Amino acid sequence: MMTTNRAILPERGLGDRLSALFWRKPNLLLVLLLAPPVLWLGVVYLGSLVALLIQSFYSIDEFSGVIVPEFTLATYAELLxxxxxxxxxxxxxxxxxxxxxxxxxxxxxxxxxxxxxxxxxxxxxxxxxxxxxxxxxxxxxxxxxxxxxxxxxxxxxxxxxxxxxxxxxxxxxxxxxxxxxxxxxxxxxxxxxxxxxxxxxxxxxxxxxxxxxxxxxxxxxxxxxxxxxxxxxxxxxxxxxxxxxxxxxxxxxxxxxxxxxxxxxxxxxxxxxxxxxxxxxxxxxxxxxxxxxxxxxxxxxxxxxxxxxxxxxx
Amino acid sequence: MHSDARPPLTLTLAAIGALLFLHLPILLIFLYAFTTEERTYQFPPPGLTTEWFAVAWNRADIWPPLYLSLRVAAVSTALALILGTLCAAAMAKARFFGRDQISLLIILPIALPGIITGMSLRSAYAIMDIPFSTFTIILGHATFCIVIVFNNAVARFRRLSGSIVEASMDLGANGFQTFRHVLLPNLGSALLAGGMLAFALSFDEVIVTTFTAGQQSTLPIWMLNELVRPRQRPVTNVVAIVVFVTTFIPILLAYYLTRGGSETAGGGK
Incomplete structure (x- = not known):
């Protein structure tokens, strides 16, 4: 099959191929490892914090009690x-x-x-x-x-x-x-x-x-x-x-x-x-x-x- | 620091006093679970009885919150274990752009007061019209549990010598085999400890939960309602003991799993 002896073992399947890929491109592994937790925290947590900030710039209609989704500083002024x-x-x-x-x-x-x-x-x-x-x-x-x-x-x-x-x-x-x-x-x-x-x-x-x-x-x-x-x-x-x-x-x-x-x-x-x-x-x-x-x-x-x-x- | 001198008496007394201050109040919870007085917090209790344990067992309104708490804690812990370990694997040794920002991002949910996490999630659900469900509770819990698993796992990753990974590769194992047969057995106790701490934290959490639960009731929310509007006070004590023990045992186990290292579990919450 092979004429010369090889120092590197032949690949035995997907696991080996992926391992070799990660070895050649360590940053790829890093990105794959980090993607799920960073996406989770980025979307769920930071996303929510942004939602909080957005809400704080909205105001409430004093008569109907409905939230008015327009930018205003009036809500912050109420804090004072x-x-x-x-x-x-x-x-x-x-x-x-x-x-x-x-x-x-x-x-x-x-x-x-x-x-x-x-x-x-x-x-x-x-x-x-x-x-x-x-x-x-x-x-x-x-x-x-x-x-x-x-x-x-x-x-x-x-x-x-x-x-x-x-x-x-x-x-x-x-x-x-x-x-x-x-x-x-x-x-x-x-x-x-x-x-x-x-x-x-x-x-x-x-x-x-x-x-x-x-x-x-x-x-x-x-x-x-x-x-x-x-x-x-x-x-x-x-x-x-x-x-x-x-x-x-x-x-x-x-x-x-x-x-x-x-x-x-x-x-x-x-x-x-x-x-x-x-x-x-x-x-x-x-x-x-x-x-x-x-x-x-x-x-x-x-x-x-x-x-x-x-x-x-x- | 080390010292050969004996501590001054006032210091010893102050230290013991602070330690007693931290521990004595909890003991009262146990005492009051046996009192015969159910309308006030009279001390000393006029009489002692064990009937409240049976009463608590037969109260139908306690079981659904208990199941919900266990379900939320189990799922949140599982999610946190996966996400926290992935993060720890990436962050333990590598240096890359944005690393500090990511570690800040992991710590933030627990560094900012719970009310901010809760109110943020509440705002996001309001903006996106997501109805409250078990899922909305889990979303919050898993977020602040990640850091607990991360802290435990990253400490263990740092202590692991890189040479065992290299040895495994030299012997012909690929990355997945190395993870399964070399890394995982070494990480095991740290992950178990982190998982148990995360479970304890989630099982007991109330502040974020009140914002993400809507009309649902976890066991801590049930307790909070009883605190605000008490009915049978000793029954609340029985439930308090259950909550206390359910969080206490995992914490103690986590300590024994990781003690002796520089990474003893529970150093930071």
Whole structure:
């Protein structure tokens, strides 16, 4: 059949022919591999985002309630009405408060896990942070409804300790107070904090683990106290991790509508506005315009974070 | 970092406090499933009973949402496994134009708040007049599950030595045989871990789902309705335990499948 010996085996069918083709043209394989996922994400996700943008430039006819598919900025102008603008300010304030709280409460845990946990404890801490991150969101929110209810465990404990007067005076505070913890901003803040805390801890821990020991030794060799070392060496090096974590806590709080609906006062957040406007109110254009607000805020936030080097810590 | 010094007491206490803060609330869900009080969240429970498990079992309105959730999670996970693995195979080693843009595109559905993904899909369905169905839910779920599978698969692809692929080719295997007999066995546990995390994420998802489900009810949506308008509160606790366990077990398995590497599953959600 063949007169000379060949170094290359004869092709045994379609599989071989295709393999040879991919070998000669690696980019073809790349394109074939990437096409399905990129098409999916491009069409389903980016396509939807474009649809959202288009909707936000439409408006609604105030009398008939029918969507008018013509380009207008009127819907965005409606966001600036005091009642709507308040919603945006309230949401951003809450997101900032949650981010701050998560950084303060999460830091010791991240620091301990990165610096002192060894062997078996390392795994305990890892799971201890990862399991709450992944466990059911609704179940976590529900747990807090049980905790914060007037007749729930906090009320019971406070009464047992004789601190009812303290709790009542906290709840009597203007703005953040309410009739009970489950209908006050304090309650909303606590639940946001609880649900998003692991998102803050993990990047902080990652950046703390990268702090070289030699720097800490150098710092103490140069006579710095523990606190000075922390303030001038550890904290600045952990900053990218904190910013990376804050991206999550900030963004997630901006877009949530379930938590303020279940725990909190009747004053609305962006997420609730979006949900109600697209549902019962049927004002999809205004809902879309509201949904663009977190996107714009996050783009600004990410631009600042990028300058601070937060993406290396992700 | 490593240290020979003992941690300061305040740090230890603060760390333990934060850890307890993360874990204690969930335990209450279990306690309240056994309470005899069904109208309030009274603590401590006036009495304990196991009757709510039987009541939940016999409630006809729980089963259809459970089936729908399982169906959506299964199909979304399967789609995400295919799309995520393809993407990881292409992105793991190759450098090409637009690579950063594609990785941004993969991460975006989970980086932006769920309400944006939900509202975007809702707008697209409205513009194109697509009626709500199981399919519209799956479309959303598969989109944000891709990144989970991708993260797990890409880490494993990077760790795989290129020489085993070359060895396989030297021994005469074509690309498909190499994939079947060399790559797949090595990827297996990473894909299983990614698939389980994706399943857990989809099974539990509520924010995107409320925008893409219309009148249909998945188990999390059923729970949300019960939270807003409670009927038999302990029954909701029983369902909460079911949801918790259904997401908890895959997450724990995913951890044990991939631990010990630099790519332990679950590092990012």
């Amino acid at each position: 009405r005091p009642s709507n603008f308040d919603i945006i300010v309230r949401t951003v304030t809450m997101a900032a408060a949650v981010t701050l709280g998560a950084a303060v409460i999460g830091f010791p845990l991240a620091y301990f896990a990165a610096r002192y946990a060894r062997g078996k404890w390392k795994a305990v801490f890892y799971l201890g942070i990862m399991l709450p991150l992944w466990s059911s969101y609704l179940v976590k929110v529900y747990a807090w409804k049980l905790i914060l209810a007037k007749e729930g465990i906090i009320g019971w404990a406070v009464e047992g300790l004789g601190g009812s007067a303290v709790l009542n005076s906290v709840l009597a505070l203007p703005v953040i107070g309410g009739t009970s913890l489950s209908t006050s901003y304090i309650g909303t803040w606590l639940v946001f904090l609880y649900v998003w805390l692991p998102y803050m801890i993990l990047p902080m821990q990652a950046s703390l683990e990268r702090v070289p020991v030699s720097m800490l030794e150098a710092s103490s060799d140069l006579g710095a106290t523990r606190w000075q070392t922390f303030r001038t060496v550890v904290f600045p090096l952990a900053m990218p991790g904190i910013i990376a974590g804050s991206i999550f806590t900030f963004s997630l709080t901006l877009g949530d509508y379930i938590i303020p609906q279940i725990i909190g006062s009747s004053r609305r957040f962006i997420g609730q506005a979006v949900y109600q406007l697209q549902g019962t109110a049927g004002n999809v254009p205004l809902a879309a315009a509201f949904a663009v607000v977190p996107i714009v805020i996050m783009v600004v936030y990410l631009t600042i974070a990028r300058r601070k080097g937060a993406f290396d810590a992700l």
